Amino acid sequence: MSPKAAPRRTYSYLGPAGTFTEAALSQVPEARGQIWRPVHNVAEALADVAAGRSDGAMIAIENSIDGGVSTAQDALAKIPNLRIVGEYLVPVSFVLVAKPGTKLEDVSLVAAHPVAYAQCLGWLSEHLPEHQHVPAASNVASTIGVLDGTSGAQAAISPPGITDHHDVEVLAEALIDNPDAVTRFLLVTGPVPPPAPTGADKTSVIVELPEDRAGTLLEMLEQFSTRGINLSLIQSRPIGDSLGRYRFVIDADGHVADERMADALMGLRRFSPKVVFLGSYPRADRAIIKYSDHYSDEVFVEARDWLRGLISGEPDV
Structure with a gap:
């Protein structure tokens, strides 16, 4: 009797097929051959994970031109029991597509998501x-609106992967005004132990300040700086219960298993009324984190042993 096959896993992503989010999910080895569930927005993808409808969700969190994705940051703050387990980068480039037989000179109306449109405006101003x-609801929706006639546009700005899913005429490629543009994506699951440290890791947290007074932001930042931890992202988002109340989305270099990071997180826990630990995970660029020797794990362990010796009355050595 053959062994029973393991059940397929489900991954939610911003759909429909052909989006940059789908391109990010295609980079995940364990997601290949599994069930990919297209959803309408980031909050729905994360809610799928929280409710157990999906095993993981791929979400966009930051763009190198437009900055952090506020809807994703807010959803991560409000939906409990989520963990980031991976980071993936997707270069941003667009194609201009239309119904088969259309020529560039036929185009007077262009459908595009507002962010994509802004990133291609230089090219459009020169050539059209x-x-x-x-405006379109998504990069793929812009193409669908052209093909079914609902948008009234003759052409659409879409991700290059659109040609794998729709019969379109590609009128132009590489529309992006900034060729270095890249979007950062996160793979999010339910509560799991963090992946093992690699030496090239990030730790993501969301922290609320205890009160609105001078110096509280500095106190929060000192939890990292006094332990030699670099922050690769810090962004404020309104909590929403009153004016002047903010939470901070933070990416810090290092892993929760590192002594310096663990010490910093305990400092945040003492300082803040609410700390959301989102996870420690490998950096997409695999860049090894460098730090001074006096912030090594051994130094933190030795300092704790020294303090224990003082408390127990051990003689100096």
């Missing part, structure tokens, strides 16, 4: 100086 813009 008299065009008008029709």
